Amino acid sequence: MPNSQMNLQDGLYTLNVTAKDCSAYNAACTNCVLNYVFYVQYTNALLFVDIEPVPNPPVLSCFPGDAVILNGSQPPSPAIKPQWARLVSGQFQDIPGATAPTYSTSQPGTFRYTLTGPMSCSGSNIIGVSPPLLPEVALQPDTQILNACKQKIIGVSMQNTGGTDNIMFGWTTNSSGIIIEGDTTSSPLIGAPGTYTVTITRKDNGCLATATATLVAGNIPVISTQITREPATGRLDCRLTKIKLQATASQAPGSSPFTFSWSDGSSGSDITVDAPGIYSVTATATNSGCQGAAGLLITQDISKPSIAIMSPRDTICDNESVVLTAITQEPVLYLWYDNSTSSTNTAAPLMNGVNKYGITVTAVDNGCTNSAEKGIVQVDEPQVFCQETTLSVINGEQGSLNCTTSGDRLTWVASSTNVRNIAAAGNGPVLNQIFQLDNIQTPGKVAYAFYGVNAGCTSLPMEALVTVLPVTTEGIFIPELITPNGDGLNDTWEILLPETVTNPEAYAVRLFNRNGALVYEDTLANNFDATPYPDGAYYYIITTPGGETLRGAVTIIRRR
Template identity: 25%
Template sequence: MWSMAQRNTFLLLLVFIGLSRWTSASHIVGGNVRLTAGGTPDRYTLSLDLFIDEQNSQAGDIKPSLKLAIYRRRDNLKMGEFELPLLSEQALAVSNQACAQLRPLKLREVVYSKDIELSGDRFDDPDGYYVVHGVCCRSGAIDNIVQADESGMVFYLDFPPIKTVPNSSPVFSVPTGEYACKGQPFTFSFKATDADGDQLKYSIVTPYKGFTNQGVAFDNQPSSTYPTVGWKAGFSAASSVPGTPGLQVNAETGVLNVTASQIGLFAFAVLCEEYRDGKRIGSVRRDFQLAVVDCPNNTPPAPTITLEKAPENAQIGKAADGTISSVSACQGQSVTLKTEASPTWSFQWQRDGINLPGDTLATLVARESGNYTVVKQFRNTCGKPSPAQTSVKVDLSEAETLKLTATGPTTFCDGKSVILKAPEGPYSYAWFKDDRVFPGASEPDYQPHETGEYKVQITSAITGCVVTDSVMVRVKPKPQASIVPPALTTACSGDTIRLNAITRPTYTYQWANTGTVIDQESGASLAVTQAGHYVLTVTDTNQCQATSEEVLLQFKTAPTVTMAPLPALCENATARLALSAEPGGGTFAGVGRAAGAVSGLEFDPAKTGPGQFVITYTLSMPGNTCPGRAQQTVVVHQAPTIAVANATVRRGSEVQLNKNSIDSLQYYWTPSIGLSSPVAAEPFASPDTTTTYRVRATTPQGCEYTTRLTVTVVTALFIPDAFTPNNDGMNDHWVIRGISDYPDCQVEVYNRWGNPVFVSQGYSQPWDGKSAGQDLPPAVYHYVIKPGDSQPHRSGSLLITR
């Protein structure tokens, strides 16, 4: 059997051997991620807390920066990677350096941190996101993990969608560098704080292994289920440190305890989950290692806690043996506790089982409520801590219950107020605004009128305790209710005065006349036609209201005039429209296009064209500045316009007139001789002689338009292609039937060489086949007949035989 010294030497030897082998990240004992919301939207601080074993570290092991990645949980989409610079380092406290030499760890906290931007519009997936940092590898000296030197670490945190669930992750307390003695109860805390007040639940889980190994030092790849470490036989998440009991965590407080039954170095992980309104919204994991050593059996005597100093009004409780068990005092006061001092002992004060950093003297000033204990150990030699830990409950809660109340909302509009009320009783009062005292304000009630933080401080005449409470009062400014002074406040009846308010996009408006709200008017401008006292009430988005000064508007009565109604007329009316009104003596005027169409007492529709036009009548009477006015509307109908074309028709035939007629018009043709119908829109004409027709088109409103066209009647020519001028009395002349209807015609005949042999202006005497008195020889000749009157020329061949 080995002696104690031999075992310790062997343990240290294992550590030094490990230093020569585990070169990846075996110096990293554990750590956790933090994500903290900043003071402005979308701003966060991302941090990584690593716990380093200085005994197992080499130069360069602490990197100047590390990278963390963020992924979307639903599909492991990478949202970003962030490089965090080294922020700070500090050694973790131990209470006994002599005993610390027995353990294989000397811990230091190394913090990496960076302010980053996470946009709510981008991080809005309801399944949330996670942060990850993977590193290899663990120390080969770990006793509860299979192939620890090939097992990496994954520091992991998941958080909800920022857009809908703004959140800061839980923040673990900084651990100590303490060890656990085999066979002795050991308690330490991983209690976390949550800035959002979410409920936290703790559990021990199997550490993540991740995807790193001796060949891959860092790996931030995503995973829906990260690989976990392999436990050695007899170990598990529920039994990561063997003992009676084994390592356990209080699910509500995060305090861990164990009475270890085996020495060694043990890895474990604590999962802290946060719940809001009963729903899980996120979590963070802390990886860590606990060293269990075989401490010497020498144990210092149990410490005794006494009261060195307390306020005069403190209430002190004692146990049956006379020792101090509790102290109650006022909030803001302090209590000084002490234990017996000796250079032989070292001390570690605790509150609620958690070491208080730096409080290692024989005295402690307690400024917060809690259960205070002190752990007593040998200073210069290793031994077990004091077996019995006496505790003193310190209660520095409020001695007086104070809740400042208000008689109404503490946010109100200027001109209104609220009364702040403090509890009444045997108290004296002092009121403050933004930490400035109000001289003379010594009553339990106070009425504020300005924005600020109002605080009341009450002092109990019985206990002397001073208690404060405050309320934030916000006074919203009134909107600006002002009517721009109109150019005129007196007008004539029938006129309009426009009132305009100072406008803001956040204002709504309500107008009133002589105390009666004008319901239909809610704009910033009001057209006024009635006399009265007008005021404007303006409401802003804070529902604050202001009312303007009143504006008095007056309307004088004008003489009563009437204007005779105006009949409708056509724009091409030949007579002007007479205008009349009663009483007479006033002036008529046209509005718009009708301005130039009114002359004296007449209206000329030809100067306006079709449309509706307003004609006004104005009459000024002596002694009255307001003229009488009346108006009528005259309708001017559009006159029809038609375009007809002259036509030519052969006698005995017919031609259709006005082929482009307008369906809405009625037509009347004169004379009706030779027409298929005198009222047809497109009649057929077949006159015997050339005739000029007059057509009148009428609109449904009775407007007319008249025009003319001429139908020219022409006779068809029958031109023989041969005749026999042989004086036998038959067919001796070239008779052209119908040529008599063309007295201005010209007839020409040419021989085969193109020489004229017959030319006649008019054709009253048929040609006898002679030229210059001589008979032309039988032959084929060419003729050209020009009827005249724009009629087409006729030409062809003519045969003369004898």
């Protein structure tokens, strides 16, 4: 069979055999094609796994961000899955997410790369990543005697350097020491007692090591040098922009005049500085040539104070004001746009639109300043217009309060007495509202307050009152109960006339007690105050302008 030996990967396969001659001997032939379905799966107990490190050998360096790249063998098929693990406390632990053939590590250790497939088919390899090769350095002796005004440091010994040409030297000293020359060699020339430190650095991996030696004065004059500043405790800031430094020196034993050399290239005993940093001076005795050194750190604080302006509202109506508050994180002095000096300021805009208000603060500590600005927007106060502000409706009927505003939108709030299903607040006019009494024997009221809103500006309220009347046959509602106990319900004898009546003073009312004595007489233009009258049943006679009389009874009872 042609191509009978093929390299197949894991998977499901179908073998189709098509006969050239459908009359093959002793073989059943259906459409002259035979099909065979089979599955290929590697059952090798061990897969070949290799790891190629970069760099090789896999040794880390001290350079920032350095890592060793471990390149494992590619899986021979998608069914073979890679996984990296690291040796921890004697056991390999899978590294979360390390499921690709390549793994990068910046930590030394022992790593295992495993390929795992179906039917326990697996293979692995192990590689070690070494830590950086650290150099070693020592100074012997670590205390050396300075017997001349100029002398070299000796006794530097090193190990693990990778060769002499692979090492860089760097010498430093404290404020009393002086390195005359050779600070990048193994044996620098020094000129004063002090502490000297050498740092060696491997060029190939950036790793370093240090050693320190103390140089003490032998049979030479000792030069003591000092730097003082004026002011004595001064630092550079936004108030103090310059500081005077003065160098002094003395020689023991004996005495001598001195010359001075500053680190900024200046000569003389005094300099004036205006920048932060370490300023050092070398004093040289003219009679011996011996030197002494001193250094002084000058600091600077020119940080600006933080400042922000806060306000409860950024948009207000005309003729309104708003309190601005300065927010800081440190003690400061305040100076507002109007020269006021407190932490708050009342802003009263003079024109519509954005009005800007600024403040400058000065830090008490360093004298530095910072500024902030706040914009307050003034808009016209909107007006509210209502076609009517009083409305009477019969229980169960609809009513509307057609109110509009010159502002962006109209809002309202409502409170009701003996009227159900009234929303506490809403937007726009009140249109076709159904007013339904809770107690159909007693009138109800709904008090509305309409507001116009323009950006952040809200108008004064426009108040409107809707009175809801029980259904009556005469068109006049006469309550049969008065409860003058101050609860807001039936406190007064409120006789309601139809809206068409404009002359309530033409309606006369007389009230009689149960004994027939007249106790009250007035017109319906005034409300009857039941407070001074005792509880009981009373009888009324109301005379209309046309001479018609309405008779009935009303009861006064105080709820307890």
